[in-house]
Amino acid sequence: MPSLPVIKQFITELVSRRDAFRVPEPNLVMDDPEQVRGFNEAGLEGGVMAPVYLFHAINVTEVIRPGDTVLDLGCGPANQLAMIARLNPESQFLGLDLSDEMLIRAQSQVDAQRLVNVRLRHEDITRLESVADQSVDAVFSTVVLHQLPDLDAFNAVFRQIDRVLKPEGGVYLVDFGHLKTERAIDYFAHQYADRQPDIFTRDYHNSLRAAFDYTDWQTAQRNSLASRARLFSTFAMPYMVAVKSRGRHSPSAAQREQFGALYRAMPDWHRRDFDDLRTMFRLGGLKLHDFPK
Secondary structure (H helix, E strand, C coil), X not given: CCCHHHHHHHHHHHHCCCCCCCCCXXXXXXXXXXXXXXXXXHCCCCCCCHHHHHHHHHHHHCCCCCCCEEEXXXXXXXXXXXXXXXXXXXXXXXXXXXXXXXXXXXXXXXXXXXXXXXXXXXXXXXXXXXXXXXXXXXXXXXXXXXXXXXXXXXXXXXXXXXXXXXXXXXXXXXXXXXXXXXXXXXXXXXXXXXXXXXXXXXXXXHXXXXXXXXXXXXXHHHHHHCCCEEEEECCCCCCEEEEEECCCCCCCHHHHHHHHHHHHHCCHHHXXXXXXXXXXXXXXXXXXXXXXX
């Protein structure tokens, strides 16, 4: 079961009237060095985002086949991308981002980990101008789409994914869904404020306020990716929303052991967060392969 504080927030969302409406991010491209540093620190394997990154890495691994060419839309400093590339060394990855500062951080990450299967490129994910039709095997994006300015841009990303994917290609898109109340937004933004940089807490709050509604996800998935992937959300409230391909790949025994090693290396509170997220998505219909804990 999810932790008691999370359950309380779910109940509050169910019984409350909406008082929170979408407010786009103040900076649609994160180029401020301090802001990028705070985001990067939170995404390190010991940082506050570690359990979320592990959850997404497992999901992405389930839609990637060995030898695939894979796009990461909005790779940021490549913390998530690096984890996925290590778990899938036989696939080739191209990380795309509009922020030069993020790409500098990402290249440092790739170089430090000697990841020979990762390339990076400055690219607008609403256009994908350098990516040919039906030229990639899989596309993923983790907690990026809320940064788009409006619904036109949001829908454009879905159309571009459909254009560049090969037939039977894999998809995993995940981001925040817009919560009904400012109270819930404040709770999740400040849940671990004592364990994360202040600037990350502020950015997290802005991200939750900038999230698109679940109905926006429904429309975009139905119009562009209905034949490729299903739509899921966390149970009872769409704190997170995901679009994922149907059963494309079963992780190998070696990959499952790597999942377990990453899980066991996390502190207790990280493991609780991972378990909460996994449970709430499972109750919403999205299930992960088991791995040794």
